[in-house]
Amino acid sequence: MSDPISRILTQLSIDTKTLSTILNLGPNGEDKLAFWRENPSKMPKKEAARLQLLRTGIPHRSQAGTFKFIDLFAGIGGMRLPFQELGGQCVFTAEWDRHAQATYAANFGEPPYKTGDITATKACDIAAHDILLAGFPCQAFSQAGRRAGFHDTRGTMFFEIQRILAHHHPAAFLLENVKQLKGHDSGRTLETILSTLRGDTVPNIPDKVPMSVEARQSLGTKLDYETETILLKARDFGVPQNRERIYIVGIRRDLGLPFGSVRALLKRVVENYQQSSRLSDILEADSDYTRSFTISDRLWLGHRLRKERNRLAGKGFGYSIFNHESAYTNTISARYAKDGSEILIEQPDGINPRKLTPEETRALQGFPRNFRIDMVGNGQIYKQFGNSVAVPVIRAIATELMATLRVAHPPLHSKAVSKVKP
Structure with a gap:
């Protein structure tokens, strides 16, 4: 076992599918690894460097837990981290972007399920679980997107969540989306989502709205x-970003919690976990490394000209500059x-302003930090964090959610919960 691929597989206790995902080798990745194991000198320099x-190691490897959860539209695992810290075991992950899959697998030691396409995954192929997590696609509702809502395929991803809830009846769920969801279609989109989750109504979704067959059924x-x-x-x-x-939180009513328990736990999140920070808390000291992210003269000029055009047109769009004295930044985007x-x-x-470093x-x-x-390259790193959740917010909600559930159903574990029918 002298080749570097075999050594790393043994050292990290991972299989070739996981390694192929981490190295972002594509659909034929395991075949490439097999060839390089036989011919180590043929391995490209980029993959060889990442192998080193x-x-x-794998910093956040999954362990057996006291409860089980699934991670849908997982991105790089920002929702997973706090629930894993609280003793949870992730038993299913779905994420379609292969670059995000690489970062996810490198941190958790396991790739997302098959292709990560949740619409092609039957609910019965998903393991029983206590908690469903989903940062479902926001482009259909966001200000930066077309805001087509349920008439955009990305908007109908909520109904893929609904069908999994209908099949498995987990004890609870946590969903995340952009704030524009609240006002989309004059509030009717969010009302449809909430009434579906609460069971107040059976949604009447026109046939022309695209969704998987199982979701419609x-x-x-x-x-x-x-x-x-x-x-x-x-x-x-505690993070300097506006x-x-x-966040949408739900707990199954038949667990016997007092009415208003979800509202009460969210109130505790606001009262007990909020803390301030400043941008200086995360900025690195000026150095050759940070200066390597300085924007070019051409880009800097373009920013200033565009901002002036928008100002003259009565628009507020344009670049924003921050420094060590800033309390927080704008929202980072993909x-x-x-x-x-x-x-x-x-x-x-x-010197011209610079972009944030990946760190x-x-x-x-x-x-x-670990x-x-x-x-992946810097471009993908920015995209991945721009699409991600803010981990401390999830941690606060997760802490209160799990404390509430353990009162209702101690000890919480999938085998017991999955037997309870609504």
Whole structure:
């Protein structure tokens, strides 16, 4: 066993599918690994370098837990981290983007299920679980997107969540989306979601709205969750970013909790976990490394000209500059790699402003320092963190949710919960 691939497989206790995902080798990745094991000198330099980086290990490997959860539309695992910290075991993951899959597998030691396409995954193929987590796609509702809602395929991903809830009846769920969901279609979109989760009505979705066959068939199964929503800003939870998101929390009514338990736990999240921070808490000291993220003269000129045009047109769009004295930044988006316009960092001596470093971006979303970001390029890192949740917000909700559930159903574990029918 002299080749480097065999050594890393043994050292990390992972299989070739996981390694192929981490190295982002594509659909024929395991065949490539088999060839390189026989011909180590043929392995490309990029993959060989990443293989060497992996020697430091898998930092957030899954362990057996006291409860089980699934991670849908998982991104890089920002919702998973706090629930795993609280003793949970992730038993199913879905994420379609292969670059996000690489980062996810490098941190948790397991790739998302098959292709990660949740619409092609039957609910019966998903393991029984206590908690369903889903940061379902926001582009159909976001200000930056077309805001087509349920008439956008991405918007109908909620009904893929609904069919899994209808099949497995987990004890609880946590969903996350952009704040614009609250006002989309004059509030009717959110009302449809909430009434579906609460079981108040069976949704009547026109046939022309695209969704999987199983999702459409499950619409007639009434759910029964006490469900509440809350808008929270990441800047209030110890990360210096004004990232406002809507969180939807539900607990199955037949668990016997007092009415209003979900609202009460969300109130505790606001009262007990909020803390302030400043941008200086996450910015690195000025150095050759940070200066390597300085934007070019051409890009800087383009930013200024565009902002002036927007000002003259009565629009407020344009770049934003922050420094060590700033309390927080704008919300980082998936397009940050393009030009960094929403968060530019002031530099000394008249140097053009710079973008955040990948490490600063990680900190801006509250991920731990040992969370791996070295298996993909900087462009993908920015996209992944721009699409991610702010981990401290999830941690606060997760802590109160699990404390509430353990009162209702101690000890919480999937085998017992999955036997309870609504």
